[in-house]
Amino acid sequence: MDEQNRNLILAVVLSGIVLLAWQFLFPAPExxxxxxxxxxxxxxxxxxxxxxxxxxxxxxxxxxxxxxxxxxxxxxxxxxxxxxxxxxxxxxxxxxxxxxxxxxxxxxxxxxxxxxxxxxxxxxxxxxxxxxxxxxxxxxxxxxxxxxxxxxxxxxxxxxxxxxxxxxxxxxxxxxxxxxxxxxxxxxxxxxxxxxxxxxxxxxxxxxxxxxxxxxxxxxxxxxxxxxxxxxxxxxxxxxxxxxxxxxxxxxxxxxxxxxxxxxxxxxxxxxxxxxxxxxxxxxxxxxxxxxxxxxxxxxxxxxxxxxxxxxxxxxxxxxxxxxxxxxxxxxxxxxxxxxxxxxxxxxxxxxxxxxWGWFFFFTKPIFWLLHSLNNLIGNMGWSIVALTVLLKAIMFPLAYRSYVSMARMKELQPEMEKLKEAAGDDKEKLQRGMMELYKTNKVNPASGCLPLLLQIPVFFSLYKVIFVTIELRHAPWLGWIRDLSAPDPSSILNLFGLLPFAAPEAGSMLAFISLGILPILLGISMWLQQKLNPAPTDPAQQMIFAWMPWVFMFMLGSFASGLVLYWITNNVITFTQQYLIMRSHGHKPDVLGNILRSLRLRRKEDAA
CATH class of the missing domain: 2.70.98.90 (Beta-galactosidase; Chain A, domain 5)
Structure with missing residues (x-):
């Protein structure tokens, strides 16, 4: 998990360098x-x-x-x-x-x-x-x-x-x-x-x-x-x-x-x-x-x-x-x-x-062209978003494969890394030398997942940009209750998704924030399942942050356009499937159900204490 954090920080820093370089190379007109x-x-x-x-x-x-x-x-x-x-x-x-x-x-x-x-x-x-x-x-x-x-x-x-x-x-x-x-x-x-x-x-x-x-x-x-x-x-x-x-x-x-x-x-x-x-x-x-x-x-x-x-x-x-x-x-x-x-x-x-088109116009323009072409072929913008997400994940799969393989091999080394931590105690220098020797012996590059992550950031931000700024999603229906992909999910948990005889709270009201629709709830569940694919971090602070993250995102994205939430759900499901299959192909069998049950038992013990 520490390595993943370092990769994320590096990706953010490099993204900032790209933005500064852009301003230097392409100044505003005189x-x-x-x-x-x-x-x-x-x-x-x-x-x-x-x-x-x-x-x-x-x-x-x-x-x-x-x-x-x-x-x-x-x-x-x-x-x-x-x-x-x-x-x-x-x-x-x-x-x-x-x-x-x-x-x-x-x-x-x-x-x-x-x-x-x-x-x-x-x-x-x-x-x-x-x-x-x-x-x-x-x-x-x-x-x-x-x-x-x-x-x-x-x-x-x-x-x-x-x-x-x-x-x-x-x-x-x-x-x-x-x-x-x-x-x-x-x-x-x-x-x-x-x-x-x-x-x-x-x-x-x-x-x-x-x-x-x-x-x-x-x-x-x-x-x-x-x-x-x-x-x-x-x-x-x-x-x-x-x-x-x-x-x-x-x-x-x-x-x-x-x-x-x-x-x-x-x-x-x-x-x-x-x-x-x-x-x-x-x-x-x-x-x-x-x-x-x-x-x-x-x-x-x-x-x-x-x-x-x-x-x-x-x-x-x-x-x-x-x-x-x-x-x-x-x-x-x-x-x-x-x-x-x-x-x-x-x-x-x-x-x-x-x-x-934004900063990443070299991604945003072709992504929109692909979405527009898919919509002309399919005739439904919602299913076109799903198809576009599948195509993008397929294009990025070779890079994602390297990242998932690296994560699988790192997890195989996790028991040995725990032993090194116990043996090193507070000697961080000794721990670092031991970990480097462990990586070298097993031919594992801990930074191999950084490049795929860095390249995926502008691609998926561009897709977010396309869905948000283009008029083609305005009042575009998907299925059932989703009649406008540019608007938030109109269903609400407060009226049991239309079963109770009163309307959902209006946007901007105090209750609107907790008036979650079906799509935001599915988003939270998909993020939670994806998180349970991996063992919980050993650090208690990180464990608490990651435990709350799916539900925080669920509320944060609850007021976002349905098209954006649909994209995130599709992306999470595909990512979960890819990672699960790749990890199994390398001999690592993720115990998703076991992780969920252990998480629930741990929570009951904490509540009892």
């Missing part, structure tokens, strides 16, 4: 100061005008204060404005003609609760409890002013289309009264991708300069789950660098003056996207692949607005000319297959990395 933020000097050319390649700054989306009241004014405008309906097989909502903003979107395929008819709402307009929306426009350059270009509060007119649906785009029109005519065409595909084409026609006699932008804004600090294995907040791809930051990090950005709004700005040369992500849903701005742009993440402290921007380079439209650009908006569920299709077909660079 952050630059926003050259266009209010209160910060802008880069100018030799003639004192703005440089051609500098993206102009859009206004903060609906950023109001107690004195300006801009937020409430915008809410009233949005509430009273006409809307264009959005209706496809997968989403429903509307586009407001104020700013042409996409601020009302719900997902038809996903319910808020398992037994509810209410569908998930992703985007909501200003004036709702938690406004969350996308808005597009142009930032003025040269002699133009904000009123000369369309922004978040511009009143657009419908030029064509009355309902935004598959293969039926809508086109908006706005004229500034000075010879500039703006068009915006919005289309949507069969899933969650909006295409926004913006153009400006110059009918005046003078050239005009401006820069197109897209904004996704969230009012107020969103509620997040706060699980350490899950990222929720900012996610963006900046050429070849992926960045993640939670909402607290965004509020702490301090690269420009506080009164201007903290911002983090990165210049993208070729490929990138930026947005907000949660466990299951995401809203992301993505300029056309190959398009350079300025990627901006900011927090406006005066109104507590979290905002991401994609600013395109400044363009000049000459007299009688027309310019245009195309950007995309992903707003929907983080379905691996859908996101991967956008990566492969539309060209969004590393778009599948918007899913939080």
């Amino acid at each position: 952050v630059i100061v926003d050259p266009n933020a209010p209160g910060v000097a802008q880069t100018t050319g030799p003639d004192g005008t703005l440089s051609e390649d500098i993206a102009l700054v859009p206004p903060a989306a609906d950023a109001g204060t107690e004195t300006t009241g801009l937020d409430s004014q915008t809410a009233e405008m949005v509430s009273d404005a006409p809307r264009i309906e959005i209706d496809t097989d997968r989403v429903v909502g509307s586009v407001s003609l104020v700013g042409g903003r996409i601020d009302d979107l719900s997902l038809k395929d996903y319910k808020t609760e398992l037994d509810s008819d209410e569908i998930v709402t992703l985007l909501t307009p200003v004036g709702s409890d938690a406004p969350y929306y996308a808005v597009y426009g142009w930032a003025p350059g040269g002699t133009l002013e904000l009123a000369d270009v369309p922004g978040p509060t511009t009143q657009w007119q419908i030029e064509s289309g009355d309902v935004l649906s598959l293969e039926k785009p809508v086109t908006l029109r706005w004229e500034n009264g000075k010879g500039l005519i703006f068009h915006r065409t919005i289309s949507i595909d069969r899933d969650y991708l909006f295409t926004i084409e913006q153009s400006v026609e110059n009918t005046s006699t003078e050239a005009a300069r401006m820069a197109a932008y897209g904004i996704v804004a969230r009012h107020g600090t969103p509620e997040v789950s706060r699980y350490f294995v899950l990222h929720e907040g900012l996610v963006r791809q900046s050429d070849k660098s992926l960045e993640e930051a939670d909402y607290k990090d965004m509020a702490d950005f301090a690269y420009v003056a506080r009164e201007a709004g903290n911002a983090e700005v990165i210049e993208i040369t070729e490929n990138g996207w930026i947005g907000f992500t949660g466990k299951n849903w995401m809203t992301t701005l993505a300029p056309a692949p190959g398009q350079p742009f300025t990627s901006v993440a900011k927090h406006v402290p005066t109104s507590n607005i979290y905002q991401v921007e994609a600013r395109l380079p400044t363009q000049t439209v000459g007299a009688g000319q027309t310019i245009s650009n195309t950007t995309y908006l992903f707003a929907g569920a983080k379905e691996w297959e859908t996101i991967k299709r956008y990566q492969d077909e539309t060209g969004f660079f590393r778009f599948v990395d918007s899913i939080d």
Whole structure:
């Protein structure tokens, strides 16, 4: 048992070294100061005008204060404005003609609760409890002013289309009264991708300069789950660098003056996207692949607005000319297959990395691909988890075999090791020499089980990560009472698993912790049986710790997702079977029943004493 402890400690230390090395080899992308933020000097050319390649700054989306009241004014405008309906097989909502903003979107395929008819709402307009929306426009350059270009509060007119649906785009029109005519065409595909084409026609006699932008804004600090294995907040791809930051990090950005709004700005040369992500849903701005742009993440402290921007380079439209650009908006569920299709077909660079694969992505990605493929074949995510666990254990079996053989041979030497301990007494140096000689004589390497243990840690943590963060388990049934593998086991020992006529305690209540379901109890039993496969440790303190460990884990994992508990049960059963058979094949016959009976007799003696 001492050797196993040393192996475990070594595995933890080496894992820490891996994490530190990763941070050293793959540092976060370099952050630059926003050259266009209010209160910060802008880069100018030799003639004192703005440089051609500098993206102009859009206004903060609906950023109001107690004195300006801009937020409430915008809410009233949005509430009273006409809307264009959005209706496809997968989403429903509307586009407001104020700013042409996409601020009302719900997902038809996903319910808020398992037994509810209410569908998930992703985007909501200003004036709702938690406004969350996308808005597009142009930032003025040269002699133009904000009123000369369309922004978040511009009143657009419908030029064509009355309902935004598959293969039926809508086109908006706005004229500034000075010879500039703006068009915006919005289309949507069969899933969650909006295409926004913006153009400006110059009918005046003078050239005009401006820069197109897209904004996704969230009012107020969103509620997040706060699980350490899950990222929720900012996610963006900046050429070849992926960045993640939670909402607290965004509020702490301090690269420009506080009164201007903290911002983090990165210049993208070729490929990138930026947005907000949660466990299951995401809203992301993505300029056309190959398009350079300025990627901006900011927090406006005066109104507590979290905002991401994609600013395109400044363009000049000459007299009688027309310019245009195309950007995309992903707003929907983080379905691996859908996101991967956008990566492969539309060209969004590393778009599948918007899913939080974690540190061990080189394990997590193939493990999820295997789980997804098994589910397509089997048609049931629960049995797919069981099949995946069996396959992983089969792949890791050669390594596990070495570990179990080593444990079996160490147990064969245990009587001789006990004799050495008695002979050495308190002389630890003599005991160490005797044990090394014993290992050498019997050709046993006590550290042979360390490498298999170390390699299995990232594999099984990756499986835990996959089951926890991917949407494919949400509301996915297994069998009988398990109707949602992403939720805890709904059965309860307190009502005898449904036999008594009252419901189980709700999650978060005082009784929920002891309201164990069938799966957590099976988990505790499987861990207990696996532990009884081996003799109890001789040290009383270790013996007590290991005796309580299965039941502690049973309560700890009782509130975890059923899919995770199912994986642990399957893994424990397979591990027990493998170890039992391997130990028997080497002449060691584990007395599991005898260990259980001796444990019970010892406990009765302790209670009697």
